[in-house]
Amino acid sequence: MKLTKNFSLEELVFSITALNNGWDNTPNPEVKATLKRLAVEVLQPIRDAWGGPIHVTSGYRCPRLNASVGGVKNSQHLLGQAADIQAIPMTSNHRLHALIKQMIADGRLKVGQCIWEYGSKTNPKWVHVSLPRVGKKNNQFVYYYS
Numbered sequence: 001m002k003l004t005k006n007f008s009l010e011e012l013v014f015s016i017t018a019l020n021n022g023w024d025n026t027p028n029p030e031v032k033a034t035l036k037r038l039a040v041e042v043l044q045p046i047r048d049a050w051g052g053p054i055h056v057t058s059g060y061r062c063p064r065l066n067a068s069v070g071g072v073k074n075s076q077h078l079l080g081q082a083a084d085i086q087a088i089p090m091t092s093n094h095r096l097h098a099l100i101k102q103m104i105a106d107g108r109l110k111v112g113q114c115i116w117e118y119g120s121k122t123n124p125k126w127v128h129v130s131l132p133r134v135g136k137k138n139n140q141f142v143y144y145y146s
C-alpha cells in the first residue's frame, strides 16, 4: 500500500528480525494512520529535498521486535512515529543528516527527534527521524557515536 509517492506501508513495517523469528509486525489501524503521517510529514519532504532514494531500515516495531533490537521502552517506533533511514550509498548518511538539519533550520521540516545513530563522528550508521510529539521538546538533535 502506497503512503506517498515514494514510500509504502510495507517498507515501514518490514523487519528481517521479525521475519526470521516468525513475529507478526502488522500494525493496527491507528498505527497505520500514524505511519501515513510519518511518510507525508517527514519522510517524503526529506526524500523530495534529497532528490534520490532513501532506504528505511526500521519503521514500526511491535513491542517484541522493539525489545529484541534494543529499542528504548518509550521508542516512537512502537507507535509508528519513527523511522531509521539511510542514504544510498550509506557513506552519504552524514549528508542526509546535514540536509535534515538544514531543512529544520529553514522551517521546512519539523521532527520530534533527529538522532545520529552510531557509525562514527564523520558518518552515522543511520539517521532516526520521528514525528513531532505533543507537549514535548521537538526538533531535538541527539548524537550517539560508538
Ligand SMILES: [Zn+2]
Binding pocket: 058, 077, 082, 083, 084, 128, 129
Ligand atoms: Zn530509530
